[in-house]
Amino acid sequence: MATITFLGTAPGYPAANRNHSSFLLDAGEHKILVDAGESCSRTLIELGIEPVELDAIIITHCHSDHTSGLAMLIQSCWIVGRQRPLPIYLPQELIEPLKVWLDASYIGPNFIPFTLQFQPWEASDQFDICGFNVRVALTSHLESLVKRFGSGRFHPFSLAFKNPQFDFVASGDLGCPEDLLPHLQNGTDLLICELAHFSPSSLFNLLQKVRIKRLVLTHAAAEVLADIESMLTEARATLRDTEIIFAEDKLRIRL
Numbered sequence: 001m002a003t004i005t006f007l008g009t010a011p012g013y014p015a016a017n018r019n020h021s022s023f024l025l026d027a028g029e030h031k032i033l034v035d036a037g038e039s040c041s042r043t044l045i046e047l048g049i050e051p052v053e054l055d056a057i058i059i060t061h062c063h064s065d066h067t068s069g070l071a072m073l074i075q076s077c078w079i080v081g082r083q084r085p086l087p088i089y090l091p092q093e094l095i096e097p098l099k100v101w102l103d104a105s106y107i108g109p110n111f112i113p114f115t116l117q118f119q120p121w122e123a124s125d126q127f128d129i130c131g132f133n134v135r136v137a138l139t140s141h142l143e144s145l146v147k148r149f150g151s152g153r154f155h156p157f158s159l160a161f162k163n164p165q166f167d168f169v170a171s172g173d174l175g176c177p178e179d180l181l182p183h184l185q186n187g188t189d190l191l192i193c194e195l196a197h198f199s200p201s202s203l204f205n206l207l208q209k210v211r212i213k214r215l216v217l218t219h220a221a222a223e224v225l226a227d228i229e230s231m232l233t234e235a236r237a238t239l240r241d242t243e244i245i246f247a248e249d250k251l252r253i254r255l
């Protein structure tokens with residue numbers, strides 16, 4: 001039975017009782033971590049899963065609430081003597097700085113006995129990751145930075161996972177709900193969507209036109225966290241055919 005476990009559900013600013021963005025896709029044979037906000041390593045261990053068990057790490061974009069636990073994950077693998085390569089799917093612009101960061105922490109490619117297989121999202125619009133077809137789409141989350149500093153970097157991604165048994169979409173961070181549309185042409189069994197960068201109403205209105213069997217809301221802005229019940233009441237009134245779940249840390253759902 002495949003599951004998704006939410007390791008962190010906080011927004012970009014730290015929140016009491018919530019870790020930063022990260023979830024574990026456990027597909028039985030394979031364990032894939034999607035985003036690595038702190039403190040994903042500690043939470044994995046709390047759940048009885050060793051970081052060394054990970055088969056691949058996916059980073060949707062470079063903000064620290066999605067990357068800050070990466071170095072500890074790699075250090076955790078090094079300490080217990082990992083030998084097999086660790087694939088890391090990520091934006092191109094993070095690869096070289098990450099190598100420098102890890103080398104400065106004495107756990108970079110020059111120090112550890114296993115290979116970090118960096119795979120930039122920009123290389124393709126879809127990937128085969130541990131038996132999943134993963135389709136990739138750019139979001140407009142970092143558009144203000146593109147306007148300010150120019151194009152060529154600032155690439156955040158949303159992802160659609162598919163295997164013969166199930167499919168789901170993970171929003172990453174968005175600029176607006178319409179960023180999801182490339183993944184939702186035929187609807188999806190499960191949408192994991194952030195709620196930090198647009199009004200919840202705008203998301204629910206957009207999703208009225210799409211088949212979404214289950215919607216898991218996470219990464220909510222502080223004002224949403226302040227009144228979760230009102231937001232859920234609106235969501236359930238607008239999306240009557242969709243099961244709606246608000247993610248807490250360590251929530252586990254079946255696929």
Ligand SMILES: [Zn+2]
Binds near residue numbers: 011012021065
């Ligand atoms: Zn974020």
